[in-house]
Amino acid sequence: MRPDTTMVNRTTSLPIGPGGVLGIIGGGQLGRMTALAAARLGIRCHVFTPETNGPAEQVCAATTIAAYDDTRALEAFAGAVDAVTFEFENIPAASVARLAELVPVRPGWRALETAQDRITEKTFFNALGINTAPWVSVDGVESLEAALAKLGHPSILKTTRLGYDGKGQARLTTETDPKAAWESLRTDAAVLEGFVDFTREVSVIVARGVDGATACFEPTENVHRDGILHTSTVPATLTTGQTETARAIATRAAEALDLVGLLAVEMFVTRTGDLLVNEMAPRPHNSGHWTMDACHVDQFEQFVRAVCGLPLGDPARFRPMRMRNLIGAEADAWPQLLARPGAKLHLYGKSESRPGRKMGHVNTPIDER
Ligand code: AMP
Secondary structure, X not given: OXXXXXXXXXXXXXXXXXXXXXXXXXOOHHHHHHHHHHHHOOOEEEEEEXXXXXXXXHHOOEEEEOOOOOHHHHHHHHHHOOEEEEOOOOOOHHHHHHHHHHOOEOOOHHHHHHHHOHHHHHHHHHHOOOOEOOEEEEOOHHHHHHHHHHHOOOEEEEEOOOOOXXXXXXXXXXXXXXXXXXXXXXXXXXXXXXXXOEEEEEEEEEEEOOOOOEEEOOOEEEEEEOOEEEEEEEXXXXXXXXXXXXXHHHHHHHHXXXXXXXXXXXXXXXXXXXXXXXXXXXOOOHHHXXXXXXXXXXXXXXXXXXXXXXXXXXXXXXXXEEEEEEEHHHHHHHHHHHHOOOOEEEEOOOOOOOOOOEEEEEEEEOOOO
């Protein structure tokens, strides 16, 4: 089909201010909290999602329900918004390319592409001189066995694409049958990572504006349970040097990607005190939810400011905070959480609770550590 030539090309645009419309690809809780932050600035959001009645749709001014590769729907969406951003990065290259012909797309394809594939991502960091866990790409049982001979046990096998919350991963010990592990992943592209005996996990979120200005949130210390983020705590237990290094890594990566928006970078702190990058996400991140009740400008407002071409806000933290995710039935305790002094409850409006599903989070101020 021929593209609609009557469509106005607005790939370069002025800042989006009050009355403007920000398009968000993806309809989950990150889109919901982005739309709420945008609304505070008088900016309306139009969400593009394949699912009806998702968390973002409930709070957005407009919604397009369509598949991520529905070109006609993408073109109409581009015509209805002033810029497009993503709360979900795994959308096809052709979709991003078509959108980018019609409207500013922030972040651009380079950041999305790099984050979509673990091998591209690790190669990107290593090329910047930033360390990751040792890794080897794997495409079958034979190459897995060769990779195991190189990296030893235990090690972690991960699909290169579409893994999240510990999904698409297998831990290999000397007891594990490599063939069974390979088959369990149901993929033809994976990466084997040496196991990092970390003392803690941290993450950093940096914002980068259209003008190249950057603003970094404080690193947060993350605890995972069953592969899913359980808590994020600030301040993290890091030395001043480690804090500076963590910020520098995230900022360097955002600059190298020429990213406009947010970049979240997850890292391991090793027993020797080094920082190894685990993965990144070019969008708001679960480990930044603490900022909603502890920073002058939280990650969602900062994200909106960055992608709308507005000045970045002050990311400084004004109190220590712990964010705890509410997974599955944990959210059923919402009446008790509402009654807890100091606790701030955030629920995502998901009608169906399932084990492992993120239903909300609670931010609780803690004592200075
Ligand atoms: P990921 O999906 O890569 O974020 O992995 C989920 C969680 O698994 C991480 O947050 C870590 O707790 C753990 N993990 C992932 N990769 C490694 C590794 N190479 N060594 C040790 N633990 C890991």
